Amino acid sequence: MNNRIIIFLASLLMPFLGKAQEVAGPEMADTFRSEGKIYVVITVISIIFMCLIGYLVYIDIKLSKLENKNRNTN
């Protein structure tokens, strides 16, 4: 329990640690990308997008079948 409190208090100092690393020029997330894990986000976004596209393909195919059926009955 004590460890948790210490970690919590230490985490409050995080913004000040960040300040110390400030460099010239606008702040960009340069290290964010090089340290990896951004790839996880990109994978998540890509999976969501591909699922949506897959759903659209499914609807499209289903509609094509319905159109064919409609054409044959008329």
Add this chain to the structure above:
Amino acid sequence: MIKWWKILSALLILYTLVLGMLGPVPHLDILNETIRNLFYHVPIWFAMLFQMGYSVVYAIKQLSKNDLQSDIISNQAAQTGLFFALPGLLTGCMWAKFTWGTWWTFQDPKLNGVAIAVLIYLAYFILRSSIDDEQKRARIAAVYNIFAFVMMFVFIMILPRLTDSLHPGNGGNPAFGKYDLDSNMRLVFYPAVIGWVLLSLWILDVKKRLAILTHKENEQ
């Protein structure tokens, strides 16, 4: 069964989702990493404008040839365009909050113009749904559609350029293209525009076919 341009749209957008996050961008004050929104926010609006253009072309076709199919396509395209305005507005609000410091400002002609344009198109759907006679509905909707498109163009593309605006590309503010859109960003931005326009066409294709099928069912 799935047409090639539909696959292309999915691949192009997937490419921009990855490269848009990883690719190099210019280091700018205030914008910081949010400049990457350019790859997602702007193409959405391009798709919306494209759909409205598609809609007005079919409205003119309807008036010249007087066929109901054009009226259906015109209506569906306007619906698709209005749908794309929603993510466009929401992403715009988000971007504005973290760069201009506010979700929405009523002093900005670009934002007001977009709000008015959306309302004009909402009126189009109300007008269209309030007429029962098919031929009459098609003709009146087509005439109003041309009016709506012209007004949207004036409110979004012309008026914001005449006065001061926070939005890039308006009222003396340079568009991103002028200074910030370097060749690396172009490699992502242009495919994104093409990809989202094609995706909007795909959604329109599905909606249109469904509407025509429903129309046929109702006739029987």
